[in-house]
Amino acid sequence: MKYIYTDRRWMMLAILMVLTVSCKKFIKEDLVTTLNEDYYKTDAGLEDLVKSAYAPLQWKFTGEQSYCMSNFGTDEFREGDQFNNVRYNDYDANLNSNDPFVNDLWENDYAGIRRCNQGIELITAYDNPSSAVLGTQAKKDLRIAELKALRGFYYFQLLQQLGGVPLVLTVPKEPQYEFPRATEAAVYNQIIKDLQEAGPVLPWRYSGTDRGRATRAMVDHYLAKVYLTRGSAVTEQRGQKATDMDSVIYYANEVIANSGHTLESDYGNLFNAGYPDGIIAPLGQAGVPPTGSKAKIDANNASNEIIFAAQFSSNLSLAGTNNTTHLYYPTQYDAGMPGMTRDFFNGRPYRRLRPTDYTIDIFDKVHDSRFFKTFQTVFYRNVPYAEKETLPKFTAADAPNPSLIGKPRVMPGDTAALFIVNPAGNPVLTSKIAAMRYYAVFARYKQTAVGGAVSSDFNANKYLSMIKFSDPIRLTTTNNEARGIRNGTYARLAETYLMIAEAYGRKGDYATALNYVNVLRKRAAYKSNESRSPQIWQYLGGANTLDNTETANLATEQLFTTNAPGELYPDNVTSTTDRFIHFILNERTRELCGEFYRWEDLARTETLYDRTRLFNADISPSFARYHKRRPIPYQQMLAQQMNGKPMTAEEMAAYQNPGYN
Numbered sequence: 001m002k003y004i005y006t007d008r009r010w011m012m013l014a015i016l017m018v019l020t021v022s023c024k025k026f027i028k029e030d031l032v033t034t035l036n037e038d039y040y041k042t043d044a045g046l047e048d049l050v051k052s053a054y055a056p057l058q059w060k061f062t063g064e065q066s067y068c069m070s071n072f073g074t075d076e077f078r079e080g081d082q083f084n085n086v087r088y089n090d091y092d093a094n095l096n097s098n099d100p101f102v103n104d105l106w107e108n109d110y111a112g113i114r115r116c117n118q119g120i121e122l123i124t125a126y127d128n129p130s131s132a133v134l135g136t137q138a139k140k141d142l143r144i145a146e147l148k149a150l151r152g153f154y155y156f157q158l159l160q161q162l163g164g165v166p167l168v169l170t171v172p173k174e175p176q177y178e179f180p181r182a183t184e185a186a187v188y189n190q191i192i193k194d195l196q197e198a199g200p201v202l203p204w205r206y207s208g209t210d211r212g213r214a215t216r217a218m219v220d221h222y223l224a225k226v227y228l229t230r231g232s233a234v235t236e237q238r239g240q241k242a243t244d245m246d247s248v249i250y251y252a253n254e255v256i257a258n259s260g261h262t263l264e265s266d267y268g269n270l271f272n273a274g275y276p277d278g279i280i281a282p283l284g285q286a287g288v289p290p291t292g293s294k295a296k297i298d299a300n301n302a303s304n305e306i307i308f309a310a311q312f313s314s315n316l317s318l319a320g321t322n323n324t325t326h327l328y329y330p331t332q333y334d335a336g337m338p339g340m341t342r343d344f345f346n347g348r349p350y351r352r353l354r355p356t357d358y359t360i361d362i363f364d365k366v367h368d369s370r371f372f373k374t375f376q377t378v379f380y381r382n383v384p385y386a387e388k389e390t391l392p393k394f395t396a397a398d399a400p401n402p403s404l405i406g407k408p409r410v411m412p413g414d415t416a417a418l419f420i421v422n423p424a425g426n427p428v429l430t431s432k433i434a435a436m437r438y439y440a441v442f443a444r445y446k447q448t449a450v451g452g453a454v455s456s457d458f459n460a461n462k463y464l465s466m467i468k469f470s471d472p473i474r475l476t477t478t479n480n481e482a483r484g485i486r487n488g489t490y491a492r493l494a495e496t497y498l499m500i501a502e503a504y505g506r507k508g509d510y511a512t513a514l515n516y517v518n519v520l521r522k523r524a525a526y527k528s529n530e531s532r533s534p535q536i537w538q539y540l541g542g543a544n545t546l547d548n549t550e551t552a553n554l555a556t557e558q559l560f561t562t563n564a565p566g567e568l569y570p571d572n573v574t575s576t577t578d579r580f581i582h583f584i585l586n587e588r589t590r591e592l593c594g595e596f597y598r599w600e601d602l603a604r605t606e607t608l609y610d611r612t613r614l615f616n617a618d619i620s621p622s623f624a625r626y627h628k629r630r631p632i633p634y635q636q637m638l639a640q641q642m643n644g645k646p647m648t649a650e651e652m653a654a655y656q657n658p659g660y661n
Helices: 037-041 043-052 055-061 100-125 137-162 184-201 216-231 244-258 294-301 357-361 430-435 493-506 510-524 576-592 598-604 608-615 634-639 649-655
Strands: 077-079 306-310 353-355 378-380 415-420 440-443 488-492
Touching: 037 043, 037 100, 043 100, 043 137, 055 100, 055 306, 055 488, 100 137, 100 634, 137 184, 137 216, 137 598, 184 216, 216 244, 216 306, 216 488, 216 493, 216 598, 244 493, 306 493, 357 608, 488 493, 493 510, 493 576, 510 576, 576 598, 598 608, 634 649
Parallel strands: 415 440
Antiparallel strands: 077 353, 306 488, 378 415
16 A cells, blocks of 8 residues: 555644644645645545555654664664664663654654544544445445554554553544543553454455555454553553453464465565675676665565555655665675775665674574574675775785786675674684685684684674665665665564464463464574575584574473573573563564564563663663653643643653653
8 A cells, every 4th residue: 555645635624632743754745725624525535534544654664763762772782883862772861751752753643543533533424325435334344444453553652652641532623732641551441442343344454556554464463462562561550461361362363374464485585675686706707796676675565474564655756754764774884894885785874773792692593594684794895896996906825826816805796894793602813814805804703812812893883784674776876865665564474473472471381382483483494405604604613504404493492491591591580481581582583683673572571671781781870660661742741731721840740651850
């Protein structure tokens, strides 16, 4: 459903509400001033109103709020060397009620909620039997179900970040200024009600131009997630019930068994628009540097594993800000790496996030392909060959054969820079690194002599780039173009598997939980004759073969019934019950690393404080347990009233989440 909004017709008649905002972040707007409320009494007007309710989905992927509110301040990522918004990673005093991202989240999601409310009311009242779109009750019910699904989704986004928020379920007939916060339990109940009412009315899937609409698969996936989030509470009061895990299992199984969504056969197919398309040339011959592929991005966007996604257009005349998440993860490859210059394939390196040691270490790199399909360890020379170039050349001492003496050690299309991800127990000798023909080698652990001091080339400027969001085909052909064409994935089937696994494990049925985990691990294993990084046998202790690794990659109960070293359990995690939760969090990293879930995962499992303290070296002393919630925006409190009067400082303090001012 490539809904691209080119006018403001659906916003012209918005009833004055404190919570109503425009959608200028997502829409190329042409102001239309000749419309009146009668437009909402037409098929076209109501269809525009429904479409407008999807526009706020894009906000999450169109700026730095994307990583700040999900990947910063967790165990998975820390700061690069060109960082912004570090308050979200350090939890310093700048993360307060004046924070613009929290205010934008509030305004964006309530804008979506308001459009859903208005659409539900107007479509319910609409009576035109001759309408091709809304002429029957079934057609009206379908659109109302879409809007209820979206309303539940927007409230769930607010709830996960802020806790209890105002429940606004109708369009006020006059200006409204008082919005008391509902309890978390009440918000959960409303979300569940909306989703349960929407699900049976919606089709399991859409295709063609309707792809991107809310579906029953989307609704059931989020019902499972809502119940899992509510039921994950141990010390917090979210209104959890003893049946929450049973509900997770029911709805997740519905998606897996009945939706028609299927897992990609190869994990890399979800993200492979950034993989090399060129062929490395023989030594001494110029090859073709890798380029991106729009066909691959289109295939990624259309993957049947994806259940729900924000839609973006590759048509420049229709696009808006578009997806910018590809900017934030690349290392600085265009400086400090001879033979490399900025290009589309490797992206524009904003250098905001680098993986923590935990993230690098939690993968089984020998048997599980997801590590090398998530992080870039090789850069291919993209600088054209020049006869008089000053880049290093083969000499008589190091040329593999005499014909290469005097020729560049690295030609275009060949490896220019290598990141070695060796473990701490296997440091690479600097003499071995010096003998490599690559222009730049960055070893995670190295030493000048056996038994000597160990150091690292990994730092805030040179680190592993996550390539999941690579977007080498963007809206224009300018290297600095920030507007990508990937859709923004909210839900994919692999997460459904992990949710049902967690629910079974929380019920103590570990065998069934592992059945679902191992579906993903079988997919992640290397297949026979599948190419793989030579680092597996050069530095990681793997065999120099291309065998199938499925059996070795399967998870067993020993991974959480014992203190398995590879799972990196915190010292205070000592029971099987607790280890299982941390094992699932590790599995979520291996499968979903960087996919904008992590902060909410840690907050819902009540592990945010302990895991972030342990694994994120950038965390400041000001980080506290109350950071499990974001601050309520001051601007929203300032605009409200209580008992007909502006809120006092005391009333704002009571309205605010604990710990913030």
